[in-house]
Amino acid sequence: MRRSINILANTDWFTVIIYLILVTFGWMNIYSVNQFQAVDKWLSTDTRYTMQLIWIIVSLGIAIVIFLIDSRFYSFISYPSYALSLLVLLVVIVVGKEIHGAKSWIIIGPVRLQPSEFAKVATVMAIAKYLSGYNIKPSSLKNIVVTAIIILAPVVLISLQPDFGSTLVFGSLILVLYREGLPPWVLIFLFFMASLFLAWFVFTPLTILIILTIIAFIGFGFINKLPKNILGSIGIFVGFLGIGFLGRKLDLLTMDSYYFFLTVLMASVVTFFIVAVSKKIKGAVIIILFLISFIGYIYSINFLFNTLLQPHQKDRVLVMLGLLSDPYGYEYNVNQSKIAIGSGGFTGRGFLKGPITNLKYVPEQSTDFIFCTIGEEWGFLGSIAFILLFIGLLIRITIIAERQRSRFSRIYGYGVLAVLFFHFAINVGMTLALFPVIGIPLPFLSYGGSSLMSFTILLFILLRLDSTRKAYLV
C-alpha cells in the first residue's frame, strides 16, 4: 500500500503559518505585559518573555521531531501513551507541587510541567484509536460507555488535584462523538442534564419537581399520542393531588410543600405504573424511568456541587448566574479585563502602549487573561483579526479532518478541533465576561511551557498524519 510521498510537499503549510503567527503574536503580548519585568536582562530566565521564547524554540524542536517519526507510530502508541499519562496523573497527586491550591505540577530540575495538559493529547489519541477500531460505532450503548470511561479516567484523576478547568476540557470530546454518529437522544439527554444542573442553582426543588412533572406529561403525550391514555394519566395525578389536599385540610398530611408534592407524585407514579404494565400502555415505563432517574439526578447534583467544586469555583458559578454578589472577588478580574479590552477602542493603543496592561491591573495577564492585552493594545480591529485567524485555524482543522482517509486520523483531527475550540471559546468568553472564569489557557498564546508544548504536539501529530494521508490507510 505504500507510495513514496514527499512529506514536505504534502504538509499543510497554511496551518503551520497560522500556528507560527499565533505563537509570535502571543509572545509579543507576553512581552508587552512583562516589558518592565527586568531591565537589561534579556538573557535572564527570570522574565516571562525570555522563558516563553525558550518554550517556543523547544516546541518547534518537538514539531520537527514529530515530523521525523513515521505517522503510523502515533496510532500505535495511542494506548501506551494514554496509560502512561494516567500513571503520571496518579504520580502528580502523590508527589505534585501545589500551586494556587492545586497539585498540578511536577518539577524536574528547573522545569515545571503540568501533566494534565499532556493528558489531553493522550486521551484524544486513545479515543481515536478506540473509535477507529473494527465495528465500533458511537451509536451502540456499549461503545459509548467504553468511550465515556476513556474520557472519565483522566477527568477523575485531574479532579483529585483538583483542577476544575482542565476536567471540563475533556467534556469537549463529546463533539468528536457527535461527528462520529452519537445518537441524538444522547445529546438531548446530556443537554437536559446540563439544563437541569443550571436549573438546580436558579429554582427551588419544588419548582424543578413541578417542571419535571409537566415535561413527563408532555413527553408521554408525544410518545403515546392516545388522548385516552394521556387523560387517564393526568386523571390519576389530579386524583392523588385532590386526596393530598383533602389530607392537608384535615391535618393528616403536615409536611412542607416539596415533600407533599413528592408524595403525591410518587403515589401517582406507582399507581400509573401498575395500570400501565397491566394494560401494556406504550411509552409509560420509559417516561416513569425518566422521571425517577432525573429526580435522583437532582439529589446527586447537590452532592456533586458540594463535594466536587472548590468554594471559589462555587462562587464563580453563583456569581455568573447572578445569585451571588461579589464586587471585589473574582468579578474584579473580569471587570478589569472588560475595562482593558474596552479601553482599546476601535484601533487599540498600540503595541507596548496599553497602560492597563503595563500597570498590571489585570491579574494572570500573561496566562489566562492574555486576550485583554490583545483587546487593549490592538483594539477592535486587532481582536477581530485574531478571532478570524483562530476561526480560520479551526475551520482548517475540520477540513483536514474531513479529508483523512483513515478513521483514526479523522477522529483524531476532530479531537484536536474539540480541544482547541473549547479552549478558545471558554478563554475568550471568560475575558469578555460571557462565561464564568475557568482557568484554562488560550492555545498557542498564553504564557506557559506545558500548554504550549502540548498544543504543539496535539496539532503537529495531526499535520504529520495529514502529510501522509495519501500513503497509508491506517
Added chain:
Amino acid sequence: MMDQFSNRKYVIVILIWLIGFIFSIRLLYLQVIDTTYRLSAESNSRRVEIVYPARGLIYDRNGKLIVHNQPSYDLKIAPFELEPFDSIELCNILNIDIQTLRNAIKRVKENPKERRNPFIKQLSPETFGQLKEKQYKFPGFYFSERTLRKYKNEIAAHLLGYIGEVDSSDIKKDKYYELGDYYGVSGVEKTYEKYLRGEKGRRYKFIDVKGHEQGSYKEGRYDTDAKSGQNITLTIDSELQEYAEFLMKRFEGSLVAIEPLTGEILALVSAPYYNPSLLVGRIRDKNYDMLKKDSLEPLFNNAIMALYPPGSTFKTMNALASMQEEILFPNTIIGCNVGYYARGISMACHIHSTPLNLERAITNSCNAYFATVYKRFIDNPKYENWETAYNHWRNHVLSFGFGNTLGVDLPSEKYGFIPRTTYYDRFYGKHNWSAHTIISNAIGQGEILTTPLQIANLAATIANRGYYITPHVVKEIEGIDTLNRRFLQKHITTIDTSHFKTVINGMDGAINSSESTTTLARLNNIVLCGKTGTAENPHGEDHSVFMAFAPKEDPKIAVSVYVEYGKWGARFAAPIASLVAEMYLNDSIAPNRRWLVHYLQTRELNKN
C-alpha cells in the same frame, strides 16, 4: 467513503462561526459602542495634576507668626515616558549614586503605582533650582510642588504637632486623601487638620500615548483651584512659651499655664521637648526614629498624657469638698503629732506649729489635718455608709474635671483616674474597705491619678472661685466667627464660691506668710497663691509639683509645674511657676529674683 454522518460537519462549522460571531458582537459592544469602559480607563489618557494648597498659618495670641510654609519639590518618575538620558549628570545634581537611581527606575517600572511615581521627596531649594534648569534633558522626570512647615522660633513642638504622610487606613477613613498626601499627625496640626489643610486643586490635561501634554481637558471646565488652608490663632503667648521652655530645659516634666477667666492655655511645655523643625522634610524619618528611640520619650506630651498622683496640691480639693459637705469649717482645729497614726496606719508629717485651723493647715500642708478630715468625711454618720460618703466626695472631685478628659483641643488627652467604689470593691472585697483603707486620697497619693493639665485647671478653678472653662489652645480660626461653644461655656463646680476664700488664703500663706516653706515663689509686688506637692515616685526620687495662680484678686494666670525627680514642690516646681507667672504679668523678672534662673540651672538633681 461511506459516512452517513458527514453532514454533521456543517453543524460543527456553524457552531464555530456562531461563537466567533458572538465574540465579535461582544467586542463591538465593549470596544466601539459602549464608552463606559473606555472612560474607566480614561485616567490613562487624561492626566490629573494635583495642585497642592498651602497649609494654614499659625499665629500666637498676640498675632505673632509662629508657623508658616516653605515650598518643597518632590521628584517623580513616569516610567512610560522615560527616554535615554545622562544618568551621571542626574546623579551628580541629586547627589546620589548611580545604583540608587537604577534601583528606583527598576522599582517603578516593575511596580508602578500610578503614572508618576515618587522618587525623591522634598528636594532642597538648591537642588530644585539646578534640576529645573535642566529638566528638558531628563524626559520622564517631573516635579510636584508642595509646601513644608517652617517654624519661626522653633517652640511648642508638642502643642503644634507634626505633619506626616497618610497611610492606607487614613485614606480609607477620609476620601480627601490620596497616597502620598500629608496630614497633621499630632497636636494642633491634627485637631485642626480640616481647617489647616485647605483644598487640593485639580488640573485635567490631555496626554498622547507618549505622555506628552496636549492641552487642557475640555477647556479646563473641570479644573479646580487649590484653596489655601485657614489661618489659626493660638491662645499661646509665644514669648511666655519660649521662656517656659527655657526654664524647663534641664528637666523632665511639664508646665501648663492657663488664663483662668477664659480657659486659654498660655503656655504648654512637655520636657524634654524637641525642635519642631526636626520633623520636617527629608530629615523627618531619620529624626523621628531617633526621637522615638530616646529613652526620655521626647515625643510624649507629658502635659496631657502623663499620669501622676497629684500630691499635696490635692489637699485644696479635699478641703473644698469637705467644707461643701459641712464636715469641715474654716475654724476646725486639729492637732498634729508629726503625723497621723491610727489603727495600724501611719502617715508622717513634717514639723510645724500645732494645732492648726484650715487656712494654716493648707499653708503648712499638714498631712495629719487632712487625713483626719478625710476620715471624718468617709466615716461620717450623716451618710448611709462609707460607699455613699465616698461617692459624695467623688462627685465633688469629678466636678473639677478630674477622672475624665477636660476636652482640650489636642489629641490623646488622658483621663486620669478617680476610682469608683467598685474599684475598691474589686481590690479589697465588697464592704471590706473603709476610710483608713483609702486614707492616702486625703493627701493626693493612693490610687488617684491626674494629668498636669488637670492640676493647672484646678488652680484656674480655685482662681475663678468655683468654675472653669475647658482649657484650649486655639483662639481664632480664619473665616469662622465664633469659636467652638465648648470653649465659652462655664463648668460650675459643686462647691459654693464662699468656700474658696479660706483655701485661697491658705495658698497665699503658703507663699507669702511667715510660715511659708516656699519663699522662692514669692513675687515682689504681686500676691501669688500656690500649693506645693510631692508626687510619690516608686521608680526613684519623688516628683516636684506646684500649682499657683496670680494675682490673688483678679487672677490672670494659673500654672501647674511638674518636675520629675525634683524631690519636693518647693525645690524646683515652685520657682519655675513663679518665674513664668512673673514674666507673664510683668514682662520681666525683678532684679532680686534673677538669681533663681541660675539656681534652677545648677541646683543638684538626682534621679535616684
